[in-house]
Amino acid sequence: MPDDAVLAGLRRHARALVAELAGPVRRVRLSSGQTALEVEWHGTAEQPPAPRAEPAPPREETDRAVVRSPIVGTFYRAPEPGAAPFVAVGDLVRPGQVVGIVEAMKLMNEVTADRAGRVAAVLADDAAPVEYDQPLVALEPA
Structure with missing residues (x-):
């Protein structure tokens, strides 16, 4: 049945999505055409296991401000x-100057500096995937 193949694909996407999310997932709903997959966890015992914790990146020096990814x-x-x-x-x-763009779902989101400073380092590579709140640009006081 074609619906079985679509449902299997939705299950794979749901597992991958849950594995990539940083926090506990309570509900996931995916659909393709007439086929839908909805999963909801109740209580802490039935929640999926938390994703593996990755080591925290080194903290920036205290005199540096960091422009972070908004998405x-x-x-x-x-x-x-x-x-x-x-x-x-x-x-x-x-302040307010564009220092980069983060594309999410075909939308271009400007990343702006929230304070004045001198660019000390660009911490993310061009065209690289970034996470929410990931440091992108380090600024030194100017």
Whole structure:
């Protein structure tokens, strides 16, 4: 049956999604055409196991501010392929200045500096996947 194949695919996607999420999952609903898969956990005993904890990245020096990813997605240093990056090491930035873009679900989300400073390091590679709250750019006071 075609629905069985679709359901098997939805199950695979649900398992992968639950494994990638950082916190406990209470409910997942996926659908494809007329076929839907909905899973809900009640109470702590029935919740899926928590994802493996990865070691925390080294903390930034205290005098550095860090611009973090506002969303899970793909980080881009430039507005389009082949264009100059928004910022480079040594550049001065002002509050509200765009320092990169995170693409999520085909939407481009600008990442802006929340304070003035000098770019000390770009901590994420161009076109690299990033997590929510991941450090992207380190700023030194200017």
